[in-house]
Every structure is written in structure tokens, then in C-alpha cells.
Amino acid sequence: LPVRLSDYAAPDWRVSSVEMEVDLDIASSRIRTRLTVHGDGQRPLRLDGEDLELLELKLDGETLDKDRYRQHDDALEVDGVRDGSVVETLVRVKPAENTKLEGLYLSGSSEAGFLLTQCEAEGFRRITFFPDRPDVLATYTVTLRANRARFPVLLAGGNPDGAGELEDGRHWARFVDPHPKPSYLFALVAGRLEKISRDYRTADGRDVTLNLWAEADAIDQCGYAMDALERSMRWDEETYGRNYDLDVFHVVATHDFNMGAMENKGLNIFNAKYLLATPDMSTDSEYQHVEAVVAHEYFHNWSGNRVTCRDWFQLSLKEGLTVFREQSFSADMNSPSIKRIEDVSLLRRAQFTEDAGPLAHPVRPSEYREINNFYTATVYEKGSELVRMIAGRLGAERFRKGMDLYFDRHDGEAATIEDFLAALGEANRMDLTPYLAWYGQAGTPRLRALGEYDASQRRYTLTLHQRTPATPGQPHKHPVPIPVRMALFDRGGHMLPLHLRDEEGVPSRECVLELDGAEKQFVFENVPEAPIPSLLRGFSAPVVLEHDYVPEDLATLLRADPDGFNRWAAGQQLSGRAFDAMLGGETSSAALQAWCDALCGLFEDADIDPALLAELLMPTSEIELAERIEQDVDPEAVHAARESLLDHLARRIGGERLEDRYDALQSVASDDLDPVSQAHRRLKKTILRLLFCVRPDAALRRAEALLAQTGNMTDRLLALHTLLQGPHADAAAAAFRERHHTQPLAMDKWFAVQAQIPGTETLQRVETLLDDSAFTLRNPNRVNALLGSFSRANPTGFHRADGAGYRFLTAKLAEIDALNPQVAARLANAFNGWRRLEPVRREAAHEALASLASEHALSRDLADIVQRALEG
Numbered sequence: 001l002p003v004r005l006s007d008y009a010a011p012d013w014r015v016s017s018v019e020m021e022v023d024l025d026i027a028s029s030r031i032r033t034r035l036t037v038h039g040d041g042q043r044p045l046r047l048d049g050e051d052l053e054l055l056e057l058k059l060d061g062e063t064l065d066k067d068r069y070r071q072h073d074d075a076l077e078v079d080g081v082r083d084g085s086v087v088e089t090l091v092r093v094k095p096a097e098n099t100k101l102e103g104l105y106l107s108g109s110s111e112a113g114f115l116l117t118q119c120e121a122e123g124f125r126r127i128t129f130f131p132d133r134p135d136v137l138a139t140y141t142v143t144l145r146a147n148r149a150r151f152p153v154l155l156a157g158g159n160p161d162g163a164g165e166l167e168d169g170r171h172w173a174r175f176v177d178p179h180p181k182p183s184y185l186f187a188l189v190a191g192r193l194e195k196i197s198r199d200y201r202t203a204d205g206r207d208v209t210l211n212l213w214a215e216a217d218a219i220d221q222c223g224y225a226m227d228a229l230e231r232s233m234r235w236d237e238e239t240y241g242r243n244y245d246l247d248v249f250h251v252v253a254t255h256d257f258n259m260g261a262m263e264n265k266g267l268n269i270f271n272a273k274y275l276l277a278t279p280d281m282s283t284d285s286e287y288q289h290v291e292a293v294v295a296h297e298y299f300h301n302w303s304g305n306r307v308t309c310r311d312w313f314q315l316s317l318k319e320g321l322t323v324f325r326e327q328s329f330s331a332d333m334n335s336p337s338i339k340r341i342e343d344v345s346l347l348r349r350a351q352f353t354e355d356a357g358p359l360a361h362p363v364r365p366s367e368y369r370e371i372n373n374f375y376t377a378t379v380y381e382k383g384s385e386l387v388r389m390i391a392g393r394l395g396a397e398r399f400r401k402g403m404d405l406y407f408d409r410h411d412g413e414a415a416t417i418e419d420f421l422a423a424l425g426e427a428n429r430m431d432l433t434p435y436l437a438w439y440g441q442a443g444t445p446r447l448r449a450l451g452e453y454d455a456s457q458r459r460y461t462l463t464l465h466q467r468t469p470a471t472p473g474q475p476h477k478h479p480v481p482i483p484v485r486m487a488l489f490d491r492g493g494h495m496l497p498l499h500l501r502d503e504e505g506v507p508s509r510e511c512v513l514e515l516d517g518a519e520k521q522f523v524f525e526n527v528p529e530a531p532i533p534s535l536l537r538g539f540s541a542p543v544v545l546e547h548d549y550v551p552e553d554l555a556t557l558l559r560a561d562p563d564g565f566n567r568w569a570a571g572q573q574l575s576g577r578a579f580d581a582m583l584g585g586e587t588s589s590a591a592l593q594a595w596c597d598a599l600c601g602l603f604e605d606a607d608i609d610p611a612l613l614a615e616l617l618m619p620t621s622e623i624e625l626a627e628r629i630e631q632d633v634d635p636e637a638v639h640a641a642r643e644s645l646l647d648h649l650a651r652r653i654g655g656e657r658l659e660d661r662y663d664a665l666q667s668v669a670s671d672d673l674d675p676v677s678q679a680h681r682r683l684k685k686t687i688l689r690l691l692f693c694v695r696p697d698a699a700l701r702r703a704e705a706l707l708a709q710t711g712n713m714t715d716r717l718l719a720l721h722t723l724l725q726g727p728h729a730d731a732a733a734a735a736f737r738e739r740h741h742t743q744p745l746a747m748d749k750w751f752a753v754q755a756q757i758p759g760t761e762t763l764q765r766v767e768t769l770l771d772d773s774a775f776t777l778r779n780p781n782r783v784n785a786l787l788g789s790f791s792r793a794n795p796t797g798f799h800r801a802d803g804a805g806y807r808f809l810t811a812k813l814a815e816i817d818a819l820n821p822q823v824a825a826r827l828a829n830a831f832n833g834w835r836r837l838e839p840v841r842r843e844a845a846h847e848a849l850a851s852l853a854s855e856h857a858l859s860r861d862l863a864d865i866v867q868r869a870l871e872g
């Protein structure tokens, strides 16, 4: 049965303090837990527990007979508990057999690996019996014991509180966390780990030791993350006035992790791919991800830990807010417009597609069967857009004031999204409750804009209209408040002053229109000519904009809008229009001409940022383009039409100019990470892509040369990616493998880049790669690299018309599900859009999904995704 938001009830029993004694070993670990509990004693104490072997149970010091408690599959019920009672359990768990990577598990091999935990959302119940819900906050004292030679490092969240020797070569260490926290923030780590350390003094004067931990072969890859951590801590002090609150902050890297990283109090645990970075092994974008994820997890210390969530429906309260904080930080550290382009493009690729398919759900869902399936682009990325919208509505100063109130008022508490909006509103005497509508409604609003110019009155009237398409279970939608940041341009590409009717004061060049109902008109006076509206600047709301621009107007914005993001947005719209025409058989549409002309001009523009140019030159992704098609999507046709856009653009610029520009960039290339070198690499990649369209041999020659010369992974991967489409693909792949076979993170890219080769042949390559000695279904990164890339990032490979891609994936899903349900469930999202495929593929996908559901006993995680995909 699903869990429902409307069924929320405060816990019967609370826990004030938790004392744990953990005897760690690989095959079997024992956990003794003493809970001091509080409640009115009306109901039995119910503790969650899963895969636990109960060895002892005591109530207030007395061992309980079997008739005083009941043990269920997923819980323990104890009678006779009173307010202030101490409940003590002793359980045994088997870390090495825990392939779900949830609870206490082993990373790496039994001989060399280490033990660690992952609790969010409901993994603590796989470690000990506990009321495992986020509104039960307690202080924790944790004592770890283990063999010193095998587990020289023992870590848990909180401040260190003693350590020492025991008999038989064992040792112990104790940690006290004085900040009350929910169980999902508990963590421990034990094993052979190395560290790098740095002293840090917070703005409010606390001396903190920062420790980054990794296995010996990777400890020299943590330097970049340490710098990023320090930058994050300073930024949160300066931007939000938030300081760190323990004496020590640990971050640990593991190669075996279901998600990106985890913000456990005082002991963050990271998927190695978001912590380790070296030029030889990591791409530029991976460096940026490391910086962003380090910041994200650190920022959770306030947005998530000090103020946590009342229940899992409020997940976006911490995730949406923290993504927003992380995105703002990254924008401050790097180029803001490039960052915005990347974020919006991710939102459109991942969240808009989710919102348009069977798994569509609100940022605050109203029910779930498996909470792990709600760590989604909607909760994270759309959630961040909602915070951004509200922050924009308030303005920087008032937003800060509201955040101060939110953190102060709810410090040490488990809060709701209403609490968040109330704090932001009350601090500024504003009513933000209309924004709550965004949190409860799934689907991406369509914003239609209609402009009318009256030359005799010099008046421009803009009519804004909104409509949200129905989503599964939500047939009727309501209007939501939509802030539309906008400007008007003349035909020459200059911004016009805005005289909004009824508005006093000096005209500005940019304004924000609030659409607060289904439709509204805005009138601009003194407009000298029929203007070109630049709408939704900076992507001021997560909506799809519909406006009948003539292609030339979009080209003007693409050429002349001083805002880099909006320039890109105009280009994306224009390439979308060119795509529509191409798909309809129109090979030389006005949109295509306008797009090529504008970009050809920008290609020669000496002043444009090369990183921005690289983004402008790329048409919208195949995934987004497919979203433009209502029904009967043929991924082959989408691919072909997009290729043809690239082809036209490449011809319009010309092979010669592409070669010259590439060579000029390559002649000044360095492996450095400075912004200019990164921008050059970004542009090189785009140019090589275009060059491959018109002069494939010239592109392949350059890729060969690049592979031989470069010392950085961005270039090396670009070279490999290019060569994989030429006659020497296998040699190039073998050479890369030879060079990087000892580096797991590089090998993931090796699997991923091959899985992404377009075309029907790739399935066979992927099947062969399954047998590579470096492949394993047990490692989430490896599975995502090969199978995730194939099914999510290779439309022509996965969506074979014969359905072989679908059958291949469902067979693997069944195998993976038996090991790790979370990984299987995430992978199954590849079937999201099956209903909109053309009939042959639709039938094949449906059949594969249906037999997966009927022929296997699926985990709750995977069953939930498959069922919703089939029903929605």
C-alpha cells in the first residue's frame, strides 16, 4: 500500500538519545543500541528493522521474554514501554552479503575493502531497530570496535570522544554528536583509509579539522575536492551567514555507492566520481561536478541537517533548496551564464521529460510506494527552480532575511514546505502561499505569449496565457504564479526602454511580469516600432514558452541579446523550429537559414566567449527534440533530422574555416584547468563534431593527433569519441583501455563512450563489453556507465526497431534487481517515454516491460517503476 502525505501523524514515540556499540567485521557485525524513548505509553513501541538478526532485547535493563514483544518482517513491537524507558537491542548483520548498498556494507573486496553505511532514506533500519523516520531527532553516541590491523581507521559522525586499545589486537573509538539528528544522517566508516587534512577557522571562530579520506591509491586525487570544500564553507558563511558546527568534518570516497553523495552529519560519504579528480583522469565537467557536489553536501549541513524534513514528502525542502544553493555557488565560482545554460539544459532533458511521462509527480509528491524512487529530477532540479523563482520574487536582500528566519526558527527541527514559505514570507510581510500550488502540481506549464503592436498608438500589448497538460492521476490543473522576466528589442537588436502602463518611475530595460492567473495582458506605451520580445530571461520560471516568433526575430536575439543565457535560449528555439521543418521534409526552411546565418556570423565574432560559442553552435539534444513530437516518435528520424541540422551548419561555416579554427585552438592548447583553457577545449569539441560532418577524414586525423599529444582527459575522451566513429575504432578503444585499466573512474568513461556510439550496431558492442573482465553488475557506476549510457544517452542504439535493445535491457534489469534494487529501478527509467514511440517500437517496448513484470519477482523499487510505466 502506498504511503500518503495526507496520512501523516506525529510519531507515538520519540527518542532523545541513542547509544550504539558496534563490533565491526566483514562477514558479520554486531550492533548494540540503547534508546531512551518518550511517549505517553498508549501504544506499543514500534521499531523499524529489516534484515536484522535479533540477539537480545532489554527493556529498562531487563531481558524480555517472547510474550513481551512481537517480531515482524519489517518491525519489532515492544509492550510495556514507559515515558523515559531505555530499550536495548543487540543485532547481527552481514555487511559482505549486503549487495543493496543500503545499511552497513562492504566497499571493494573482503581482503582489501572497507566498511561503510548509507542510510538515507530508510537504511538505518538495516543497521538497528529504530523508529526510522526523519521527524525522530536524537543525539548519538557511537562506539566502534574492530581489529586494528584490518580496520585501522574508525569513523562516525560527531566529535571524537576517546579511543584506545582492546585485547586481541582490537581497538575502539567513540564519537558524540551533540546536534539532534534524524537516523538517515547516521554514518560510520571503518577500514584502511588514508587522509589529507586541513585546518579551517569558521567565520564565527571555531577551529575545524577537515579530513578527506580515500583508499591509498586515490588519496593524491583529493586535493581539488579539499579546495572546493574550503571555498564552499567560506561561501556559505558569506552568502547565508552559516557556519560549520562540529570540530571535525570528514569526507570519505567510495567506488561502491548508489547515488552521488550523502550529507551524513560530520561524515559525508561520496561516490568517488564526485570527489576524486586529476587532469589525467577527469574531464573539465567532472571537475565542475566535484566542486558542485562537495558544495551540495556541505550546504546540507544547514539545509537538511540542522533543519531537516518532517517526512519524505518534504524531500525537496532540503534537496531543492540545496540544489539551488549549490547552483548559486557554482555560478559564483565559474561563468554564471554557462552555468545557467547547463542547468536549464539538464532540467529540460531530465525533468521536462519526466514530467511529460508516466512517472510525472509533483515536487512534493502526495504518495509513494518506494521513497527511493523519488530522488528525481523533479524533486531536485524542478525543486531548485521553485526556490529560484521565489528568491527572484523576493530579491537578494529579502530572500536572505527570509532564509535567516527559516534557519533560526526551525533549527533542530523537522520542517515542511509550508514552514519554508511561511518563514520567507513572514520575514518580509509578504504572502508566498500562492507558490505552494507549484509544489503540489505535476506537469510543465505551457506559457503562451501573444504580442500585438499598434503603430498608431505606439503601444505593444503582450498577452500571457498558461495551461498545464494533464498528468497521471492529476487530470485538472490550476494556474500557478509565473514570473516572466522580459525585455523588448528593436529590429537592430537594441534593448528598448520599458514603459509599462500604470507604472511610475524611470523606465527600465528589463522587467518581471507576474502571470498570477490563467491569462493576463500587459501594455507597454511609447514603443517606437514593433518590438521583438525576449521572454523568460534567465529562465525565470520552469515552463515551456510558446511564442510565434518569425525566425528572423529569434536570430536577432541569438545575435544580439547581451544576456548569454537568453542568446542560447533563442538559438535553442530556432534550432527546434529548424528541426520541426526538417522532420516535415523541409530541408531549407527559413528557420534553418536564419539559424545557420546567425551562427556563421557569431563564429567570426572575435569578442564572443569561446565557451558560449561552443554552446550556441550545438542544436537542442535529441532527447529534447523528441519531446517536441506529440505522438509516434521515431528516434531514428529524430537523429537523422538533427544530424542534418549539424550538417547544414557545418557546410555553411565551411570545412576550411572549421579546420583553421580547430588548429588555432589546438596550437595554444594546455592541460591547465584555467577558464580559458577549459573554454578552448569546449569549443574544440564542438568544432570537431561539425568538422566530422563535412570532412570526416580531417576530423579523424585531428583526433589521432590529439590522442597522441594531450595530457588531459577532456581532450582524450573527445579524441576517443571521434575515433570510435571511424575505421580504427577498436584500436583506439584498446589503447585507452591499456592506458587506464587500473583507474575505475576512467574505465567508466571507457564503457560509457562506447555505449553511446550511435546506431543499431552498438547493442552488439555493449553485449561484448558485458564480458570484459572489468565489467561487473555489482558496481553501480559501472552499470550506469555501460547500461545507463546505452539506454538513456543513445537513442538510436537503444530504440532499435526490432526491439532487441528493450529485451536486452529488461533481461539485465532482472539480474541487477536481484542484487541492487535501487540501481535497477533507476535504470528502468529508460522506458519512460515508451508510450509516445511509433507503433512498432511502442509494441516492442511494451512487451519487454510486460514480460519483465510478469516473469520475475521484482523488488518493490523496480516493481513500482515498471508498474507506473505500464499504467501511466
Ligand code: ARG
Pocket: 120, 121, 258, 259, 260, 261, 262, 263, 296, 297, 319, 372, 375, 822
Ligand atoms: N541526500 C543525498 C543528496 O545529497 C542523496 C541520497 C539519496 N540516497 C538514496 N538512496 N535515495 O542528494
Ligand code: ZN
Pocket: 296, 300, 318, 319, 322
Ligand atoms: Zn542533496
